[in-house]
Amino acid sequence: MKTAILNIGTELLMGMTLNTNSEYLSKKLNEYGFSVLYHSVVGDNSERITEEIARLLEKNDLIVITGGLGPTQDDISKEVVADYFNLKMILNEEIKEKLIKRFEKYGRKITENNFRQAYFPKGSIILNNEYGTAPGCIVKEKDKIAVLLPGPPRELIPMFENYALKHIVSKKKITSKFIKLFGIGESSVEDKIYDLVINQTDPTIATYVNKSGVTIRVTTQGSSEEENLKKLSHTVSLIKKRLGEYIFTTEGEELIEVVVKKLLEKNLTISFAESCTGGLMAKMITDFSGVSKSFITSLVTYSNDSKIKELNVDKYTLNEYGAVSEEVALEMVDGLYNKYRTDICVSVTGIAGPTGATEEKPVGLVYIGIRFKNNIIIHKKNFRGDRERIRRSTAMFTFNEIRKFL
Amino acid sequence: MKTAILNIGTELLMGMTLNTNSEYLSKKLNEYGFSVLYHSVVGDNSERITEEIARLLEKNDLIVITGGLGPTQDDISKEVVADYFNLKMILNEEIKEKLIKRFEKYGRKITENNFRQAYFPKGSIILNNEYGTAPGCIVKEKDKIAVLLPGPPRELIPMFENYALKHIVSKKKITSKFIKLFGIGESSVEDKIYDLVINQTDPTIATYVNKSGVTIRVTTQGSSEEENLKKLSHTVSLIKKRLGEYIFTTEGEELIEVVVKKLLEKNLTISFAESCTGGLMAKMITDFSGVSKSFITSLVTYSNDSKIKELNVDKYTLNEYGAVSEEVALEMVDGLYNKYRTDICVSVTGIAGPTGATEEKPVGLVYIGIRFKNNIIIHKKNFRGDRERIRRSTAMFTFNEIRKFL
Numbered sequence: 009m010k011t012a013i014l015n016i017g018t019e020l021l022m023g024m025t026l027n028t029n030s031e032y033l034s035k036k037l038n039e040y041g042f043s044v045l046y047h048s049v050v051g052d053n054s055e056r057i058t059e060e061i062a063r064l065l066e067k068n069d070l071i072v073i074t075g076g077l078g079p080t081q082d083d084i085s086k087e088v089v090a091d092y093f094n095l096k097m098i099l100n101e102e103i104k105e106k107l108i109k110r111f112e113k114y115g116r117k118i119t120e121n122n123f124r125q126a127y128f129p130k131g132s133i134i135l136n137n138e139y140g141t142a143p144g145c146i147v148k149e150k151d152k153i154a155v156l157l158p159g160p161p162r163e164l165i166p167m168f169e170n171y172a173l174k175h176i177v178s179k180k181k182i183t184s185k186f187i188k189l190f191g192i193g194e195s196s197v198e199d200k201i202y203d204l205v206i207n208q209t210d211p212t213i214a215t216y217v218n219k220s221g222v223t224i225r226v227t228t229q230g231s232s233e234e235e236n237l238k239k240l241s242h243t244v245s246l247i248k249k250r251l252g253e254y255i256f257t258t259e260g261e262e263l264i265e266v267v268v269k270k271l272l273e274k275n276l277t278i279s280f281a282e283s284c285t286g287g288l289m290a291k292m293i294t295d296f297s298g299v300s301k302s303f304i305t306s307l308v309t310y311s312n313d314s315k316i317k318e319l320n321v322d323k324y325t326l327n328e329y330g331a332v333s334e335e336v337a338l339e340m341v342d343g344l345y346n347k348y349r350t351d352i353c354v355s356v357t358g359i360a361g362p363t364g365a366t367e368e369k370p371v372g373l374v375y376i377g378i379r380f381k382n383n384i385i386i387h388k389k390n391f392r393g394d395r396e397r398i399r400r401s402t403a404m405f406t407f408n409e410i411r412k413f414l
Numbered sequence: 415m416k417t418a419i420l421n422i423g424t425e426l427l428m429g430m431t432l433n434t435n436s437e438y439l440s441k442k443l444n445e446y447g448f449s450v451l452y453h454s455v456v457g458d459n460s461e462r463i464t465e466e467i468a469r470l471l472e473k474n475d476l477i478v479i480t481g482g483l484g485p486t487q488d489d490i491s492k493e494v495v496a497d498y499f500n501l502k503m504i505l506n507e508e509i510k511e512k513l514i515k516r517f518e519k520y521g522r523k524i525t526e527n528n529f530r531q532a533y534f535p536k537g538s539i540i541l542n543n544e545y546g547t548a549p550g551c552i553v554k555e556k557d558k559i560a561v562l563l564p565g566p567p568r569e570l571i572p573m574f575e576n577y578a579l580k581h582i583v584s585k586k587k588i589t590s591k592f593i594k595l596f597g598i599g600e601s602s603v604e605d606k607i608y609d610l611v612i613n614q615t616d617p618t619i620a621t622y623v624n625k626s627g628v629t630i631r632v633t634t635q636g637s638s639e640e641e642n643l644k645k646l647s648h649t650v651s652l653i654k655k656r657l658g659e660y661i662f663t664t665e666g667e668e669l670i671e672v673v674v675k676k677l678l679e680k681n682l683t684i685s686f687a688e689s690c691t692g693g694l695m696a697k698m699i700t701d702f703s704g705v706s707k708s709f710i711t712s713l714v715t716y717s718n719d720s721k722i723k724e725l726n727v728d729k730y731t732l733n734e735y736g737a738v739s740e741e742v743a744l745e746m747v748d749g750l751y752n753k754y755r756t757d758i759c760v761s762v763t764g765i766a767g768p769t770g771a772t773e774e775k776p777v778g779l780v781y782i783g784i785r786f787k788n789n790i791i792i793h794k795k796n797f798r799g800d801r802e803r804i805r806r807s808t809a810m811f812t813f814n815e816i817r818k819f820l
Contacts (some may be wrong), residue, residue, distance in 0.1 A: 021450045023441030024622035027433055030455070035429030044427045045462065047455035049436070056451065216430040223430070280714075282693075286700025290693025290714040297769050297801055305720035307713055308686075308696040314711035317753070318724075347723070363703050394568065395703055 011042040012064040016075035016085060017159055018051035028161055029074050036168065039184060040177050041229065042070060052082040061088050065152055070176065075159035077142040079121045085156050086145065090129035093149040097127040100134060103143055110141060135171040139163045146175050180229045183236035185244050186260030187224040189251060190408045197222050200250045204243070211243050220263060220404065224251075256411055264292055267407050270414040271302040277350035278410070280306035281319055281340045283331065284358035284374060289403045304350050309340070319343030319355075332357050334375050334386050341377035341384060352413070353379040354406060360395045374402050380413045417448040418470040422481035422491060423565055424457035434567055435480045442574065445590055446583050447635065448476060458488040467494050471558055476582065481565035483548040485527045491562050492551065496535035499555040503533045506540060509549055516547060541577040545569045552581050586635045589642035591650050592666030593630040595657060596814045603628050606656045610649070617649050626669060626810065630657075662817055670698050673813050676820040677708040683756035684816070686712035687725055687746045689737065690764040690780060695809045710756050715746070725749030725761075738763050740781050740792050747783035747790060758819070759785040760812060766801045780808050786819045 013033050019025040030047045037044050046064060050056040057076065064071045076085030090097050104126040111118040125142045128134055135144035140163040147154045155172055157164045189197060194217045198205065201224070205213050211228040226243050230236045244258055257266050271278060280289050290306035293299055307318045312331060315321040320343040321336055329335040340355035358374030365371045376387040387409065391401040419439050425431040436453045443450050452470060456462040463482065470477045482491030496503050510532040517524040531548045534540055541550035546569040553560045561578050563570045595603060603621055604611065607630070611619050617634040632649050636642045650664055663672050677684060686695050696712035699705055713724045718737060721727040726749040727742055735741040746761035764780030771777045782793040793815065797807040 015453075019622065020437075021440055021453065022444050022620075022622065023437050023439070023450075026437045027453070031426075031429050031432045033429070034427055038428050044429075045457065045459075047421075047427065047433070047453070049453035051451065053451075214428070216425050216428055279720075282696075285697075286709075287688075287693030287696025287712050287714065288700075290688075290716075291691075291697045294692025294694075294714075294716060295802070297767065300716055303692075304717045305714055305724065306693050306716075307724075308693065308700075308711055310696075310700065310706055310712075311710045314685075314754070318711065318713075348720070361703065396701070397568075 009042050009070050010068040011037055011044045011070045011072070012046035012048065012068040013037075013044060014060055014064055014071060014073045015047075015049045015159075016052065016057060016073065017049070020049045021051050029159070029164060032161065032165065033072055033074075033168070036173070037072070039182070039227075040173070041182050041227070052076070054082075054084055054088075057084060058088050058091075061085075061154075062092055065092060065154065069151065070153045070155070072155045072157065074157045074164060077125065077144065077156060077158050079119075079124055079141075081121075083124070083142075086127065086129060089147055089154045089156065093129065093147060093152075095129040095131065095147070095149070098130050099123075100126050100128055103134065107141060133175055135167050137163055138166055138170075144172065146172060178229075181231065181233055181236060182227065182229050183233055183240060184225055184227040185240050185258050187226065187244065187247055187251075187255055187258045188220075188260065188263070189222045189224070189254040190220075190256055190263055190404070192222060192251070192254045194222050197224065197251065197254075201247060204246060211240055213243065213247075223260070256408070263404065263411065264407050265296065267411050267414065268293065268296045268299050268302070270411070271352075272298070274414065275302075276352060276414075277302055277304050277348075278352040278354070279304045279344055279348045279350040281344040281353070281355040282306055282308050283310060283315070283340075283356060284360045285356050285399050285402055286310055286360075288399050289354070289356070289406065292403055292407070304348055307344065315340065318347075320346065330369070332359055332369055332373060332375065334388065337375035337377040337386050338384065341379050341386075345379050351380070352410060353377075354410070356402060356406065358389075358391075358398070358402060360398045360402075362395060372398050374398070376402070376406050376409070378406070378409055378413075385409075415448050415476050416474040417443055417450045417476040417478070418452035418454065418474045419443075419450060420466055420470055420477060420479045421453075421455045421565075422458065422463060422479065423455070426455045427457050435565070435570060438567065438571065439478055439480075439574070442579070443478070445631075445633070446579070446588055447633075458482070460488075460490055460494075463490060464494050464497075467491075467560075468498055471498060471560065475557065476559045476561070478561045478563065480563045480570060483531065483550065483562060483564050485525075485530055485548075487527075489530070489548075492533065492535060495553055495560045495562065499535065499553060499558075501535040501537065501553070501555070504536050505529075506532050506534055509540065513547060539581055541573050543569055544572055544576075550578065552578060584635075587637065587639055587642060588633065588635050589639055589646060590631055590633040590666075591646050591664050593632065593650065593653055593657075593661055593664045594626075594666065594669070595628045595630070595660040596626075596662055596669060596810070598628060598657070598660045600628050603630065603657065603660075607653055610652060617646055619649065619653075629666075662814070669810065669817065670813050671702065673817050673820065674699065674702045674705050674708070676817070677758075678704070680820065682708060682758060682820075683710050683754075684708055684758040684760070685710045685750055685754045685756040687750040687759070687761040688712055688714050689716060689721070689746075689762060690766045691762050691805050691808055692716055692766075694805050695760070695762065695812065698809055698813070710754055713750065721746065724753075726752070736775065738765055738775055738779060738781065740794065743781035743783040743792050744790065747785050747792075751785050757786070758816060759783075760816070762808060762812065764795075764797075764804070764808060766804045766808075768801060778804050780804070782808065782812050782815070784812070784815055784819075791815075 132145040132147045144157045228239045287308045309315040321339040344353045355377040361371030372391040391398045538551040550563045693714045715721040727745045750759045761783040767777030778797040797804045
């Protein structure tokens, strides 16, 4: 089904708001088998809104419109869609009552304008808004579908998932596996599964990249989840045979999520001594609630003083080899272990830049010490990119190394 | 100048990549006085790329295209623009040489395909790519301008700012002041400066919100920066009179940037003891290179064990009042001070959720201890939202309190 997403909002064109709605809707729609071919954004301008809705409805079978459902004169999405299909706008008494009650509840006075939110194109399916005043709606006319949703993500997401989706997806069950890889580029992945990709019919195979690495999505449709999973497992195992060493999940989880789950499962404790990552690794692991059983502490020893005080790093070692050295990484991880005796101890010291480089020690040089069951490995890495990228690459590399031990 | 932004990339339509380019370009273009009227995204499909470029060039004076400059057969942005204006594609020998050298440097073999990156529509201005192989270009024809940029943000941003902008902005100098506020909502800001906003002619005033708070942009055009600054200073001081208590900068810096600058300027040291923020505050302050003179350490004492070991928090206090309590926040900041004696010591303990709440202690309850010059203040706050938002609000609130001391 050819699909377009139209976001209405001047704040998007001003660059004041990041367009997360189009990303969210694209991901969901693709998961359910829609082919998203267009994203478009226009401001609160009636001429351009009218023009865009018409253009995108002509070229597509489905259009998802966000924004323009509010009470002001600028909010005209429903009216424009009604005009396009030659439908009257009809007052829905139930929604009108709800609006009145909602305003009473918050002690606010309702104005005539607000009732615009209770009018819908004739015959539309009305979509409940649990987190705001403006309901959405779906109009199905002449083999086309228009889905109208509010702009704020916290209203849009529950409305789309809880009310809109079931009216637009086909009866067939769609199932996907998300195979995620670390430490290999997209083109190398494509090389290794090229024949599978070009010969795909069912399941379909697609690869894509984002910040955290390459993902291979394998998707099929059928009458039941069970049947679909059977179909998928064959393809997944083919891919695993070729790329197994890089794969950290077939269930779409984040790398760190996998690490956290395994730590909790195996009842292992972990602690960090972070210099150049400056708390980033602790922040990333504590993004997950419930990790406190495994994650004991991170000592962000940014200064030499704190490396000595917290980790018992030798002053002589710091002077002789410098804070960014194999020797200091080793003493850091040793010091951490002596203090906390966690099952896994990790130390990180490096030059994240842009300042701090010397002739022998370039920006991006990082030493990572990992202690696991009396084994200590010190990794020396040269990461590329700016400060943010080097810090992130360091953290991701380290979490992947930890995952390998688990 | 009517302006459109066209992003080419199937990964955007798949929802795999968040479209930060359109946000970034919109912000920049608006700053320089362009009226951005359209955002559009299409995939790597030659028919739709051709159609969109033609449509947007017809409706606008300026089109900024991202993506489609690479070496593959899918990358056709330059060819389509050349076709639209009836221009030949010309080989640039200098760029060809550069490509060969770059490949030699990294020990990779250059294929014929790669030379496609050295062809440009006749008469175009070539834009240097410091962070990738594909140069961009600007085509000016028939009162229209097309700017072609690479897709990856780390290539696009420096190319746009260092090379492209100067070829498209008007001769008049545009100057803006960015007044940033913390602790006040957008509608309250608008209420307080409503008369200024509706009576604006020159300078213009616009307010907008993002994750880190409300920004008021004041902009003017004139023959020199000096003259502009004079015009702006009057408006800025009017706004300061009304909203001064919330303003932390008129220079557009981030809140934490302001804190870091002041710490370095005043030669003050700072350390953190983080529980619920789990390293986030350390991560945020070390996002800035050069902060190591002020930022000494963060002890991410996520477990009770580490609170006792690192900060000498009393076991009895933990049992009696719980880890999330005024008493523990106080002992944490005391323990930190006794260990490091930094000028500013900060402790944070709270419930970031979604788990961990009790009847008396809801998700969002956070205690923040700040010690500055022998004064200790413990803040009790109830933040709203999900885990990420609570952690972020805690960090931002704390950095703002630190700023007030400076």
